[in-house]
Amino acid sequence: MKRTGMAVLVVLAVLVVVGLLVFGSYVSARNQMVVKNEQVKQTWSQVEVVMQRRADLIPNLVATVQGFAQHETTVFGDIANARAALLGAHTPKDKIAANGQLDGALGRLLAISENYPQLRSNQNFLQLQDELAGTENRIAVERRRYNEAVQDYNTFIGLFPNSIWAGIAGYHRDNDYFSATPAAAQPPKVDFSGMGK
Numbered sequence: 001m002k003r004t005g006m007a008v009l010v011v012l013a014v015l016v017v018v019g020l021l022v023f024g025s026y027v028s029a030r031n032q033m034v035v036k037n038e039q040v041k042q043t044w045s046q047v048e049v050v051m052q053r054r055a056d057l058i059p060n061l062v063a064t065v066q067g068f069a070q071h072e073t074t075v076f077g078d079i080a081n082a083r084a085a086l087l088g089a090h091t092p093k094d095k096i097a098a099n100g101q102l103d104g105a106l107g108r109l110l111a112i113s114e115n116y117p118q119l120r121s122n123q124n125f126l127q128l129q130d131e132l133a134g135t136e137n138r139i140a141v142e143r144r145r146y147n148e149a150v151q152d153y154n155t156f157i158g159l160f161p162n163s164i165w166a167g168i169a170g171y172h173r174d175n176d177y178f179s180a181t182p183a184a185a186q187p188p189k190v191d192f193s194g195m196g197k
Contacts, residue, residue, distance in 0.1 A: 029165040036153040040174060043146040044092055047178075050138045051086065051099060057135060058083055058106070061128045065109060068119040072112050078105040092176040099178075106132075143178040150174050 062079055065072070082105040085098035110129070113119050120126075154173050157166035166172070 025161060026165050026168070029162045030169045033153075033157060033162070033166060033169060033171045036149070036156050037171065040146070040149045040153050043142065043149040047139070047142045047146050048095070050135060050142050051095070054102075054132065054135045054139060055083055055086055057128060057132050058102075061125075061132060062109065064122065064125045064128060065112060065119065068116045068122070069112055075105065075108045075112060079109055081105075096176060096178055147177050150177055 058079060062076055066076060079102070082098065082102035086095060086102050089095040089098045113125070113129075156162055157171050157173065
């Protein structure tokens with residue numbers, strides 16, 4: 001009888017230790033998931049700040065270009081639509097898509113300046129172009145940080161046994177990455193036909 005009682009106590013002690021280890025693993029993993037998820041949210045908010053700054057610069061840039069190139073209405077309409085889509089988007093996925101649309105429209109707007117030498121020498125345009133370039137650099141940095149935070153989070157919740165704890169705690173993979181826009185895959189067109197005239 002004593003042996004049976006001792007065996008039961010040993011089994012119970014082992015089960016308690018294993019239970020504590022499993023519970024400790026769950027708590028530790030869940031706490032790290034919270035931290036990594038908050039890091040994704042924080043880096044996303046930084047992306048939103050710099051995208052908002054760019055959206056705020058666009059009306060002034062468009063107004064300056066319109067003063068020199070009134071007949072470029074298609075580009076101005078594309079920019080207005082892309083900016084409205086960005087400001088109206090609510091989820092990271094929608095904002096990332098709207099941001100890509102705005103990237104393309106802004107590229108076309110800045111290409112217009114090549115056709116108007118007086119615009120390229122306008123101080124207001126040059127200042128806005130500099131501010132926009134600085135903002136674009138900040139956006140690139142914040143996009144990279146955001147993508148890294150999402151990758152870190154996804155990697156952590158994908159590893160075993162974290163994948164089990166993530167499912168139990170309700171954490172899911174985040175697929176809202178920034179990627180290159182389709183326009184970036186197209187090589188730029190270079191036209192030297194006007195050279196030497």
